Every structure is written in C-alpha cells, then in structure tokens.
Amino acid sequence: MATLDHSHTRPSSSPSVPSGGRLMVWEYLLRCWRRYAIPSLAEAIGTPLLYLLALGLGLGSLVDAGPQSAALGGVSYLQYIAPALLVAAALQIGVSEGSYPAYSRFKWSRVFWGVTATPVTPGQVCDGEVLFIGTRLLAASTLYYLVLLMFGVAGGPAGLLMIPSGMLTGIACAVLILALGAVLQSDGGAFAMVFRFVVVPMTLFSGSFFPITQLPLAVRWLVWISPLWHGNELARGFVLGTAEPCSTIGHAAFLAALFVAGLVLARRLYRRRLIV
Amino acid sequence: MRERRAPRRIGDDPSVTRSADAMPHPAGANGEPEKAAPMIAARRLCKTFPTASGRPVEAVRGIDVQVERGESFGFLGPNGAGKSSTMRMIACVSARTGGELSILGMDPDLDGVRIRGRLGVVPQQDNLDVELTVRENLIIYGRYFGISRSECRRRAQELVEFAQLTDKADTKVDVLSGGMKRRLTIARSLINDPELLLLDEPTTGLDPQARHVLWDRLFRLKNEGVTLVVTTHYMDEAEQLCDRLVVMDGGVIVAEGSPKALIGAYSSREVLELRFLPGTQQQAEPLVTDLVERVEVLPDRLLLYTEDGEATLEAAHSRGVRPRSTLVRRSTLEDVFLRLTGRSLVD
Numbered sequence: 001m002a003t004l005d006h007s008h009t010r011p012s013s014s015p016s017v018p019s020g021g022r023l024m025v026w027e028y029l030l031r032c033w034r035r036y037a038i039p040s041l042a043e044a045i046g047t048p049l050l051y052l053l054a055l056g057l058g059l060g061s062l063v064d065a066g067p068q069s070a071a072l073g074g075v076s077y078l079q080y081i082a083p084a085l086l087v088a089a090a091l092q093i094g095v096s097e098g099s100y101p102a103y104s105r106f107k108w109s110r111v112f113w114g115v116t117a118t119p120v121t122p123g124q125v126c127d128g129e130v131l132f133i134g135t136r137l138l139a140a141s142t143l144y145y146l147v148l149l150m151f152g153v154a155g156g157p158a159g160l161l162m163i164p165s166g167m168l169t170g171i172a173c174a175v176l177i178l179a180l181g182a183v184l185q186s187d188g189g190a191f192a193m194v195f196r197f198v199v200v201p202m203t204l205f206s207g208s209f210f211p212i213t214q215l216p217l218a219v220r221w222l223v224w225i226s227p228l229w230h231g232n233e234l235a236r237g238f239v240l241g242t243a244e245p246c247s248t249i250g251h252a253a254f255l256a257a258l259f260v261a262g263l264v265l266a267r268r269l270y271r272r273r274l275i276v
Numbered sequence: 277m278r279e280r281r282a283p284r285r286i287g288d289d290p291s292v293t294r295s296a297d298a299m300p301h302p303a304g305a306n307g308e309p310e311k312a313a314p315m316i317a318a319r320r321l322c323k324t325f326p327t328a329s330g331r332p333v334e335a336v337r338g339i340d341v342q343v344e345r346g347e348s349f350g351f352l353g354p355n356g357a358g359k360s361s362t363m364r365m366i367a368c369v370s371a372r373t374g375g376e377l378s379i380l381g382m383d384p385d386l387d388g389v390r391i392r393g394r395l396g397v398v399p400q401q402d403n404l405d406v407e408l409t410v411r412e413n414l415i416i417y418g419r420y421f422g423i424s425r426s427e428c429r430r431r432a433q434e435l436v437e438f439a440q441l442t443d444k445a446d447t448k449v450d451v452l453s454g455g456m457k458r459r460l461t462i463a464r465s466l467i468n469d470p471e472l473l474l475l476d477e478p479t480t481g482l483d484p485q486a487r488h489v490l491w492d493r494l495f496r497l498k499n500e501g502v503t504l505v506v507t508t509h510y511m512d513e514a515e516q517l518c519d520r521l522v523v524m525d526g527g528v529i530v531a532e533g534s535p536k537a538l539i540g541a542y543s544s545r546e547v548l549e550l551r552f553l554p555g556t557q558q559q560a561e562p563l564v565t566d567l568v569e570r571v572e573v574l575p576d577r578l579l580l581y582t583e584d585g586e587a588t589l590e591a592a593h594s595r596g597v598r599p600r601s602t603l604v605r606r607s608t609l610e611d612v613f614l615r616l617t618g619r620s621l622v623d
C-alpha cells in the first residue's frame with residue numbers, strides 16, 4: 001500500500017450534509033442502474049410495443065367487432081387498454097425494483113450497512129430507494145407515453161397526466177414492497193408469493209383489460225382497494241377525457257394516502273433493520 | 277512522499293469542547309481544552325439482543341472502556357466475546373441497551389450523525405457493492421460524507437494506491453480476491469479522513485505481506501494523530517498495533533493493560549513448548565506438572581510456564597519425558613489469551 005496524502009483535506013472541506021443523505025443514496029442507485037439502463041430502457045419501449053400489438057390490435061380487432069363492445073364506453077379496445085398498460089408497467093417496475101434489488105442490499109451484498117456507518121441514516125436510505133424508484137418510473141412511464149402517442153392512443157394534452165398516474169401507482173406499491181423487504185430475514189419465496197397472489201391477480205382484475213362492471217358485485221370491493229384500479233381510473237380519465245374532479249381527486253388521494261402510509265412504515269422498518 | 281497534516285487539535289472543532297462540557301470527565305475537569313473528553317468513554321456499557329426463542333442474548337455485560345485521543349486500543353477475545361457488538365455501538369450503528377457511552381465527547385443516541393461523520397469503520401464483514409468498480413465504491417462512499425464529487429475522485433485515486441489496487445481500480449469488485457476486497461474496505465474507511473478509525477478484524481484474510489504493509493500504514497495514521505481501535509484474533513497484530521488492550525470474554529472485560537503489562541501480569545517470562553504426537557501429550561503431563569506453576573495442554577503439545585526454559589527442559593528430560601521436539605520462547609499475548617479465556621486451561 002502506498003502513501004496516503006490528505007494534507008490539504010480537512011473535515012471542514014468535507015461538510016456533512018445530513019439532509020442530503022437521501023440524494024447521495026439516490027445518486028448511488030442511479031450509478032448502479034447505469035449498468036443496466038440500456039437494456040431496461042429498451043425493455044421499457046419493447047414491452048409496450050408487444051402488448052399494444054398483441055392485445056390492442058390483435059385481440060382488439062375481435063373485441064371491437066363483438067356484441068359487448070359498448071361496455072368499453074364507446075372507445076376502441078386499444079384506446080381502452082392503452083392507459084392501463086402504462087399503469088400496469090409502472091406497477092411492475094415499482095414492485096420489482098422494490099423487491100429483490102433492495103432486499104439484496106440488506107441480505108447479500110449488505111451494502112446498506114456500509115451506508116448507515118456514514119452520516120446517512122436508515123430513513124434516508126429508504127428515501128433514496130424511493131427517489132430512485134420514482135426516477136425509474138418517470139423514465140419508463142415517459143417512454144410508454146411516447147409509444148402510446150405513436151399509436152395515437154395517448155389522448156390530448158391531458159393524456160400527459162398518465163405519466164404521474166403511473167408513477168403514483170408504482171411508487172405507492174413500491175414502498176409497501178420495500179417495507180416487506182426490510183422485515184424479511186430470509187426470502188423464503190415471500191416476494192414470489194406477493195407477485196403470484198397479489199400483483200398478478202391485481203393486474204388481471206383491476207379494470208385493465210375489461211371494465212369491472214363485468215365482475216360480480218360480491219368481489220368488486222376487492223377491486224376498490226386495488227391501487228392499480230385507482231391508477232387505471234385516473235389515467236383513463238385523463239386520456240379519454242372522462243375525468244371528473246371528484247373521482248379524480250378521490251383516486252389520487254387514495255394512492256397518495258397509500259404512498260404516505262407505506263413510506264412511513266418502510267422508513268420505520270428500515271430503521272429497525274439497520275440499527276440493531 | 278509528502279507529509280500528512282499534523283494531528284488535529286481538539287480545539288479546532290468546537291463540537292468536541294462543547295460536548296465535553298455536557299459530559300464532564302476527570303481528564304477534562306481542569307478546563308484545558310487539550311484534555312477534553314476522551315475519544316471513547318464507556319461506563320457499564322451493555323448490549324442485549326432480543327431473540328425469537330425468548331431468552332435474550334447478553335452480548336456485552338457492563339464494560340468500562342476509555343480511549344484517549346491518539347491512542348491505539350485493542351479488543352481481544354474468543355468468538356462471541358462481544359467485540360463486534362461493542363464496536364458497533366462505538367460506531368453508532370447499534371443502540372446501547374444499558375450504561376453510558378460517549379464518542380468524541382458526544383452521545384451516540386443524540387449525535388450519531390455527527391459522530392459517524394468523523395469515524396472510519398472497517399466492519400467485520402465486507403459490505404462493498406460488488407457490481408461496481410473499486411474506484412466507484414470509493415467515490416460513492418465519500419459522497420455519503422457530503423464530500424464533493426471532484427474531491428471524492430481525487431481521494432479515490434489516492435486510496436486506490438494506498439490499497440495497492442491501482443491496476444484493479446476500474447475492475448468490478450466482484451472479481452477481486454477476498455484479501456483485495458478487505459484492502460478496499462480498509463481504504464474506503466479512510467475516505468473521510470477520520471479522526472477515529474474502528475477496525476473489526478481488519479487483517480482477516482490478508483496475506484502476511486499485506487498484513488505487514490497494513491500495520492505500517494496504521495502506524496503512520498497513528499503518528500498523524502488518528503485514534504485506532506482494533507479487534508483481532510492475531511496476537512502478534514495486537515502486540516504490534518496496540519498501546520493498550522482489553523481481553524473480553526462472555527461480554528465482560530477480564531483484563532486490561534499494555535501488551536507488555538499483560539504478559540507480565542498473566543504469564544511467566546519464558547514458555548517451554550514440548551511437542552508430541554497428537555494425543556500422546558496427556559501421558560507426559562503428570563510427569564511435568566510439579567515442575568512449573570502452570571501447564572497448558574494443547575492437542576499436540578504441552579506449554580510449561582517457567583522463568584527459565586532451559587532448566588525446565590533439562591528437568592523434564594531427566595524425568596523421562598521424550599517429546600518429538602521442544603522450543604523455549606518468550607511469553608506472548610497468545611499465552612495471556614489462553615490463560616484468561618480459559619481455553620484448554622488445566623490447573
């Protein structure tokens with residue numbers, strides 16, 4: 001090991017910025033993301049293309065010709081599912097980024113223990129994750145929006161609001177998964193269970209591919225607590241121009257409340273996990 | 277080679293003297309700023325972990341430790357003695373469950389963020405990001421201390437050289453050997469130019485050459501005024517590095533002093549080692565027990581603690597003891613450790 005020279009550096013030249021800790025964690029996660037940013041952005045464009053072609057155009061041609069097509073509210077099937085596809089993709093990204101990648105920083109690489117040995121606090125680590133996932137969601141939702149625009153199913157200027165709708169849905173679910181990851185000692189398939197028994201059913205039955213009026217009343221309450229349904233309603237309202245102030249505020253408030261509650265919970269669990 | 281900065285004066289940092297008032301200490305009682313609060317002051321410090329099975333683990337059971345600025349201090353002890361638990365409390369990443377603790381004159385419960393900003397920590401288990409390069413690991417770590425990007429890059433280059441990883445600087449950490457990762461972790465702990473360096477088994481996994489180089493580096497840091505706290509299982513390392521050390525066992529401190537004082541207090545001047553085929557040492561033991569005050573039975577040898585090794589060896593020979601080989605040596609911390617932690621101790 002060679003000579004170390006810190007003669008011109010003093011602690012005063014390296015001010016600790018306690019509140020900036022979350023930004024530093026964010027910066028770190030972005031740096032990690034750089035390694036797979038290109039494939040992940042390619043996926044963010046490729047996936048919508050596939051879905052739009054298969055479901056929107058392929059399946060859509062049958063649906064639009066069918067006798068029940070009025071249930072969609074007088075729009076084509078492609079128009080009907082387009083906003084929901086964007087929101088579903090955001091959900092997918094939020095949940096997957098919040099699960100194994102974050103969990104591995106507790107469990108396998110133990111990176112978070114290194115971070116909290118510095119002035120950065122566990123709560124800021126959690127915030128950094130949230131900021132990063134938010135950034136991922138912004139990038140992916142924007143790309144999705146552009147693809148929808150290409151297909152002519154992005155609505156008017158209000159259609160841009162699909163992007164925040166997707167982000168809000170994704171991040172509200174992500175914080176819950178972050179909270180789960182903070183308490184898991186061994187994975188034991190918990191994430192896989194959540195994907196299989198929560199995320200997949202949610203994707204199928206939240207008014208993404210067919211209106212929930214097609215569902216029996218007895219199970220419709222389940223849909224009302226589905227964050228994805230609120231996200232879908234929000235996004236669809238903006239694109240199709242059917243948004244009403246009351247319901248828009250209601251859906252957004254539901255998602256915002258879920259996000260805040262999840263964030264508070266996740267921060268608390270991060271603290272509990274990292275300060276032992 | 278350029279000179280590093282002179283040791284920092286305590287008076288440079290208002291927080292130290294201010295907090296010293298909050299926690300008065302005999303050393304600082306006379307009002308001289310140079311003698312402000314010690315770097316570490318623990319009194320009846322405890323750490324109890326709750327467990328799922330119900331019975332809590334008492335990892336640290338009321339230890340008193342005081343480390344002064346510029347000192348290098350060691351924790352020795354067998355596995356599970358509570359060394360890492362203590363280190364983690366000192367590093368302000370683990371809350372104490374009892375007693376008093378003051379680091380750099382501040383209370384970790386209240387000022388953890390400020391304290392951590394001035395510490396360097398080498399944890400027992402590496403926690404590098406193996407997906408990033410050596411250099412990136414150093415840079416991002418510096419950022420957590422609020423150091424500017426350009427300054428981080430500059431320091432990273434220095435530390436890459438310090439860790440002798442120059443040709444690996446832009447390699448993913450994943451492909452480094454265990455010892456290289458360890459060196460990187462040690463280098464990383466210096467990115468914020470810490471006043472207090474906490475090293476939990478720093479040289480585990482290092483080859484002998486790298487260990488000696490590290491000792492040399494730590495020695496220099498110490499000369500520059502950095503306070504060192506080390507845990508180790510290598511007694512030669514403890515003798516090399518530590519001005520003063522404590523031996524922990526079962527969560528309590530069983531002995532304290534300089535390496536020399538400990539050897540004086542807990543061992544004889546010389547040690548006669550009688551080596552046997554494993555298993556046959558027990559037959560020889562009754563023949564020599566009354567020759568010396570203390571005999572230690574190890575799997576393949578007997579250790580006879582004596583003031584005069586050669587004389588004891590002659591006496592053993594005359595009693596018909598026929599070891600495969602013999603060795604007369606000076607007592608080391610190893611002998612102190614064997615005695616204090618009661619491992620294979622036969623009285």
Ligand SMILES: Nc1ncnc2c1ncn2[C@@H]1O[C@H](COP(=O)(O)OP(=O)(O)OP(=O)(O)O)[C@@H](O)[C@H]1O
Nearest residue numbers: 276325333335353354355356357358359360361362
């Ligand atoms: N997070 C934890 N939860 C429960 N018990 C713990 C935890 N961390 C440590 N312990 C227990 O506390 C005791 C002391 O552990 P510690 O890691 O401090 O020992 P150590 O002296 O560092 O040992 P080693 O030399 O093996 O590193 C052990 O019995 C250990 O099982």
Ligand SMILES: [Mg+2]
Nearest residue numbers: 359360361400
């Ligand atoms: Mg340990």
